[in-house]
Amino acid sequence: MPPITPPLHASRFSRWLLPIATSVVLAACGGGGGGGASFPLINVPPAGGNPTAPGVNQGKSGPKALVVEIDGLTHAALREAMAQKKVPALQSLQLAPAWTGGTDGALSDQPTTDGPGWATLLTGTWVPRHAVRGDTPDQRIDTKLAPSVFAFAKQKKEAGYLTASVTANALYPNLLAAETGTVDTAVDCAGADACVTAKTSQLIDAGYDLLVAQYGAPAAAAANGLRSDAYQRAITDTSAAVGQLLARIAQRTANDAKEDWLVILTTGHGLDAFGGVTSLKGIDTRTVFIASNKTLAALPGIGAQAPADNTLFKLAAATDIAPTVLRHLGALPPAEAYNFNGQALQTATAIHNLAARTSTDRSSIELSWTFSGDLGSPVKVLRDGKPIATLPAGATTFSDPVKAASDGLYAFQYTVVAAEATVSISAQIAYVKVGLLNLYALDTLPPVDVNATSTLAPWASDADGGSLVADDNFQPPYRVQALRVDSRVTNASGMAGYRLLQTRDVTADPKVNAFTIGFWLHTDATCSQGVSNGASVIANKNYDTGTNAGIAIGLFSKCEIRFNTGTGSVRGEISGRHFLSAGQWTYVAMVVDKAGKNMNGYVFDPVKGTQTGSVALSSALVAALGGLGKGIGLNEDGTGLYYQRWASASPRGAMDFNDFAIWNRALTAEELTSIFTSGQPLSALAP
Structure with a gap:
C-alpha cells in the first residue's frame, strides 16, 4: 500500500470539470436569454x-x-411560488430541501459555486472524487475525475441508448472534455434559455433516454434582488419552460405506458441574502432542493421549509441525485464498484451523515453514520470495493485499523451498505505506524533491537559494556539471561550506565500521541540504591531534580518506584504508590497518553502484586516530555553523569534489565498484566 502522491496537473486548457467527450457537439442556438447563431438539430420546433x-x-x-x-x-423561492400557485406546471412535483457543499473541514468540503455544484450533480460525488474546487480552470486537481452519470448509463450497452446535455451557462460546455463516447449530443445554448427548451424538447421527442438540461435566467435576475420583479418573472418563465418539457414527456407516456420517466429538478447551490453567489458558505448558500415527479421513499422533508440550522444535513444531499437517476435507469453499480457520496432515494432505508475521521493515535479510520427508515438488515462495510466487516443491524460506527509498512499519507474509499441503501466516502489518514517500536531481548551482547530502530550501548565508548546475568524469570525453552547495568563501572570521566537512542523519539515526536515504556527490573537483595535522594532507573532528563524537563523513573527509599515528568519549573509525578520487592524480578511500565494528557505508572511485583497510579499532565508537561533529547539513560539519567554529580547521596550499584521495550501507543492494563503473568518473553507474545 504505497502512500498517495500529489495529483498531477493537466494543461490549463486541456480539461475542466466533467470528463465527457461528445460524439455529437452542437453549436449555440438563438433565443431569449442570450445570443448565438442558430444551429437547428432535426426539425427543431419553436420554443x-x-x-x-x-x-x-x-x-x-x-x-x-x-x-x-x-x-x-x-x-x-420555488416553495413560495408553488404555495402561491405561480408555477402551475410544477405543482405536481414533490419538492424537498436538500444540501450541498460537502462537510466543513472534511475532505468533501467544497465551495457553493457553479463549477463544484455542476460537478456534484453529474457525478454524485464531492470534490475528492470530482476534483473541481472552483469556477476557473486553475481551481482543480485533475487528471482522474469521477465517472459521470452519462458514463454509468452508457454501461448498459444497449443499442440505440441515447444521452444528451443541453446547457445555458457558458461555463459548463468548457467542462465536457475527456470521457469518450458517453454523451451522444451536447448542446451549448450560450446563455439562451429558450434554446435549452427547444433543444431539450426535440431530444425528448427523438427518444433520448437520459437528458440533463440547465437553465440560467433566475441566476441572472437574482442580481436585482430575490424579491425583485425580474427575479419573480424569471422563476415563472423558467417554470413554464420546464412545463413544456413535462408536457412532451406526458405525451410520450400516454403513447407508451412502458415508457417510465423520472424527472428531477434541482439547483447547483443556494444564494446569499442579496441573491449573490459566494464561496463563503452559510445555510442559505448550502440549501438546494430536489423536486421529483415520483415518490422517493428516502427523500425527507417533502413540502417542508428548509431548516435554518445544521439539521439541514439530516436531509437529502445533492450527491443523491446521480445514484437516484441511475437506479431508475437500472444502471446503478453494485456495492463493490460504488463510489457515489450519495444514495438512491428510492430505498426504504436511508444512510445519513456518513463521516470519516482519523483516530487520535493516527493508526485507524473511524467511520460513523446515522439511519432512518428500515433498520432490520446487517450493515456491511467495504474498503476500496472489498468487504471488510459485517455489523449488526442498526450499527452506526466502525473503526478500521490501517496496516501499512511505513508512515505516510494514505487514501481510501469506504462504502456502507444497509439493505438497499449504499453510500461511499473518501477518507485520508496521515498514518503513523503504531505498535512495538523497540524491543531488546537482552540475552546477548551487544544488545540488539529486534526492529533495528534504536541502539542501546554504554554512555561512554570506553566504559565497560555491561554483563549478562542469570534470569530465573523466564524458564527454558526461553532464554535465561538479562543485562546487568552497573553504575560502579565507569570510564575515566566517571560516566556510567547505558543509553537508548531511538530513530523515532516517542517522547518528543509530535506525531506520536501516546507511548509505553516497559521492562523487567531486578535490584540487589537489599535495594541498596533505593535511598532518599533517589537513583535513576531510566531518564531522558537531568535528574538533579524531578522538576527538570523530561521523564524519569526513580528508585527511592523502601524500594519505592516513582514516575516523574517535569517542565523545568513544575513537575507531574506519581509517588507513594509503587514498591518493589528487593531481589525479585518486577515488571515496570510507564504509559503516557499525550493526547489525553495523562500518565499511568504500573509495577507488577511477584510479592506485592499489581500497583498502579496516574497523574494528569498539563500541556506544558506534554511539550517537555522530550527532556534533553540525548536519549534515555538506563541506571543513569539523560546526561550519563548523574551518579558522578551525586556520589555521596546516590550510591552507585547494579540494576538488571530484561525485555526493554517501547511502544508508540498506550498499552492497556490488561495487556500489561498479560505480559507479567505469561511467563514468556515479548518475542513470544508479540503484543
Whole structure:
C-alpha cells in the first residue's frame, strides 16, 4: 500500500470539470436569454410549440430520465411560488430541501459555486472524487475525475441508448472534455434559455433516454434582488419552460405506458441574502432542493421549509441525485464498484451523515453514520470495493485499523451498505505506524533491537559494556539471561550506565500521541540504591531534580518506584504508590497518553502484586516530555553523569534489565498484566 502522491496537473486548457467527450457537439442556438447563431438539430420546433403528437414514440421504450438544473432558483423561492400557485406546471412535483457543499473541514468540503455544484450533480460525488474546487480552470486537481452519470448509463450497452446535455451557462460546455463516447449530443445554448427548451424538447421527442438540461435566467435576475420583479418573472418563465418539457414527456407516456420517466429538478447551490453567489458558505448558500415527479421513499422533508440550522444535513444531499437517476435507469453499480457520496432515494432505508475521521493515535479510520427508515438488515462495510466487516443491524460506527509498512499519507474509499441503501466516502489518514517500536531481548551482547530502530550501548565508548546475568524469570525453552547495568563501572570521566537512542523519539515526536515504556527490573537483595535522594532507573532528563524537563523513573527509599515528568519549573509525578520487592524480578511500565494528557505508572511485583497510579499532565508537561533529547539513560539519567554529580547521596550499584521495550501507543492494563503473568518473553507474545 504505497502512500498517495500529489495529483498531477493537466494543461490549463486541456480539461475542466466533467470528463465527457461528445460524439455529437452542437453549436449555440438563438433565443431569449442570450445570443448565438442558430444551429437547428432535426426539425427543431419553436420554443412553446406543440408537444409530441399522439401516436408512436421515436426511440426505445423503458425507463428514461430528465434532470433539470436551474441556476439561481432557491428552494425558498420555488416553495413560495408553488404555495402561491405561480408555477402551475410544477405543482405536481414533490419538492424537498436538500444540501450541498460537502462537510466543513472534511475532505468533501467544497465551495457553493457553479463549477463544484455542476460537478456534484453529474457525478454524485464531492470534490475528492470530482476534483473541481472552483469556477476557473486553475481551481482543480485533475487528471482522474469521477465517472459521470452519462458514463454509468452508457454501461448498459444497449443499442440505440441515447444521452444528451443541453446547457445555458457558458461555463459548463468548457467542462465536457475527456470521457469518450458517453454523451451522444451536447448542446451549448450560450446563455439562451429558450434554446435549452427547444433543444431539450426535440431530444425528448427523438427518444433520448437520459437528458440533463440547465437553465440560467433566475441566476441572472437574482442580481436585482430575490424579491425583485425580474427575479419573480424569471422563476415563472423558467417554470413554464420546464412545463413544456413535462408536457412532451406526458405525451410520450400516454403513447407508451412502458415508457417510465423520472424527472428531477434541482439547483447547483443556494444564494446569499442579496441573491449573490459566494464561496463563503452559510445555510442559505448550502440549501438546494430536489423536486421529483415520483415518490422517493428516502427523500425527507417533502413540502417542508428548509431548516435554518445544521439539521439541514439530516436531509437529502445533492450527491443523491446521480445514484437516484441511475437506479431508475437500472444502471446503478453494485456495492463493490460504488463510489457515489450519495444514495438512491428510492430505498426504504436511508444512510445519513456518513463521516470519516482519523483516530487520535493516527493508526485507524473511524467511520460513523446515522439511519432512518428500515433498520432490520446487517450493515456491511467495504474498503476500496472489498468487504471488510459485517455489523449488526442498526450499527452506526466502525473503526478500521490501517496496516501499512511505513508512515505516510494514505487514501481510501469506504462504502456502507444497509439493505438497499449504499453510500461511499473518501477518507485520508496521515498514518503513523503504531505498535512495538523497540524491543531488546537482552540475552546477548551487544544488545540488539529486534526492529533495528534504536541502539542501546554504554554512555561512554570506553566504559565497560555491561554483563549478562542469570534470569530465573523466564524458564527454558526461553532464554535465561538479562543485562546487568552497573553504575560502579565507569570510564575515566566517571560516566556510567547505558543509553537508548531511538530513530523515532516517542517522547518528543509530535506525531506520536501516546507511548509505553516497559521492562523487567531486578535490584540487589537489599535495594541498596533505593535511598532518599533517589537513583535513576531510566531518564531522558537531568535528574538533579524531578522538576527538570523530561521523564524519569526513580528508585527511592523502601524500594519505592516513582514516575516523574517535569517542565523545568513544575513537575507531574506519581509517588507513594509503587514498591518493589528487593531481589525479585518486577515488571515496570510507564504509559503516557499525550493526547489525553495523562500518565499511568504500573509495577507488577511477584510479592506485592499489581500497583498502579496516574497523574494528569498539563500541556506544558506534554511539550517537555522530550527532556534533553540525548536519549534515555538506563541506571543513569539523560546526561550519563548523574551518579558522578551525586556520589555521596546516590550510591552507585547494579540494576538488571530484561525485555526493554517501547511502544508508540498506550498499552492497556490488561495487556500489561498479560505480559507479567505469561511467563514468556515479548518475542513470544508479540503484543
